Amino acid sequence: MITVKDTVHDHIEIDGVAAALLDTPAVQRLRHVKQLGTVQLVYPSANHTRFEHSLGVYHLARRALDHLEIEGRHADRIEAAAMLHDVGHGPFSHNLESLTHRRTGKYHDDVGELLATGEVGAVLRDHDLDPGHIADIVGGEGTYGQLVSGELDVDRMDYLVRDAYHTGVPYGTIDTGRFVRELAFVDEGDDADAVGGSRTLDGPSLVLDEGNVQTAESLLLARALMNPVVYTHPVARISKAMLRRAAADLLDATSTSAEGLRRMDDHDFLAALRGCSETAELSRRYDERDLYKRAVWAEYDDVPDRVHEADHDTEVSLEREIAEEAGLDREHVLLDVPSEPSMRESTARVTVNGEVRRLERQSPLVSALRTAQRNQWRLGVYAPAAATDRVGRAAADVLGLDPDALVSEVRKAMPTTLDEFE
Structure with missing residues (x-):
């Protein structure tokens, strides 16, 4: 033992x-x-x-x-x-x-x-x-x-x-x-x-x-x-999006396969990014915590259905459109559309008065937490700090968002120090 x-x-x-x-x-x-x-x-x-x-x-x-x-x-x-x-x-x-x-x-x-x-x-x-x-x-x-x-x-x-x-x-x-x-x-x-x-x-x-x-x-x-506060914190989401983009670029630029990527550990992956010219800049930004910033941070109901329902290829196309309208290369624009809000735990089963019932049909908390989850959902568009204003305006135009309500909100909340951002 x-x-x-x-x-x-x-x-x-x-x-x-x-x-x-x-x-x-x-x-x-x-x-x-x-x-x-x-x-x-x-x-x-x-x-x-x-x-x-x-x-x-x-x-x-x-x-x-x-x-x-x-x-x-x-x-x-x-x-x-x-x-x-x-x-x-x-x-x-x-x-x-x-x-x-x-x-x-x-x-x-x-x-x-x-x-x-x-x-x-x-x-x-x-x-x-x-x-x-x-x-x-x-x-x-x-x-x-x-x-x-x-x-x-x-x-x-x-x-x-x-x-x-x-x-x-x-x-x-x-x-x-x-x-x-x-x-x-x-x-x-x-x-x-x-x-x-x-x-x-x-x-x-x-x-x-x-x-x-x-x-x-x-x-x-x-x-x-x-x-x-943890799993979808804005800093975590931005850095995840940057690493996803870097990983896709690594697979496209090198002989690394997706199966090979799955078997890497964190150190292997970061070393591969640092050693590839196409991913070196994103790798540097991650290593130095020089992250992209939020250009758009939009609530669920402010995002059109076509964006909610977009598949990966459509998201890539939207990124290109935003980058082109903002006068940037696509590598400087990241569109982050979270999956639809879900609560798997709500289908857990509990015994009540000798009868097995699903929690969502027994607990009034489930409905309230589903509402809270939907209210916490945010679409993100990220870019280097100097480009957030123009990327925000371009994203609002391409995605069909209200630029005054969305871009200005992020700009007002834009941190002046690291501590304020977190």
Whole structure:
């Protein structure tokens, strides 16, 4: 047995297949992939990695298995999946995932090939575990996949408390002990309130036991509060957009493949950017925190439907139009259109008066938080500081926005010092 001292869960004991997986290259690589990507440019202590998060997910999975009295082969599979659930992440975690998905068709949880080969595959087979089955659990498939990737998964429980701890914000604190103790597998049967509109499972659903509506709401609230102050902070969004552009330019300018990019860690990626003439300037800006600034920061209802619905090629075309109207090269204009507001946690299931119900149909908080989420949504257009005024005016014209309401608002809020910007 291996014992690891963790900042969040204190001592984590690792044994069995998880201990054998710990020192494989695929898992050790996660020591060099930051959990929060570019958020460290806002919160300097947010340097925790996907490696320590994977240990935390494994730890919470073990506690859940003990509570649910799941043993033997089923437990081994879940423990392996918990330890391996993030090995498919590319550099800077989710930041580049939209790019690599467009070029490979794979998300970070598409790990079938990765688990079937190399040392990971050998370890799994040595423990009489089918790599394909473990990959399915990582992807949230089947009854037990819900524990690793679902509405009440141990992944979410760990990253919220871990991200809150390392950023120092007081919003992501949830009672992981209570969550784990109150989990249960139930057969929903044909209950319309439980099933209507949600995904269909071949077996029982993972729910929170009787009397835990507020427990489920705490997860929802923690995620909703962390989103604007950490995950979608303007500085984090601008730096992410800059790295996405640099990554696309790297793939276009060099022999680096999208599959190769997925297997890099943060250090590999930054080194590749610095060594490529087409990406050297964006790399310098990131290294020196000389970031682009906001030229437009538009609310959801102020953005036309055609922009909300734009695919990647359309966004690139809009960037070119904005740059041309502003008299700039496209490389100096970044259009950042977030995905539609969503709240996966709202479909978590809770037991109320002996009946399984979806949280969104039980809790009045869900509607309020959905409204707040929509109100927090912002479209961003970024450019070098000296060009924000003309880029803002050009973007307002090309995108069909109100220039007085949008560009002037950003200009008035434009920082004069680093501290004011953050």
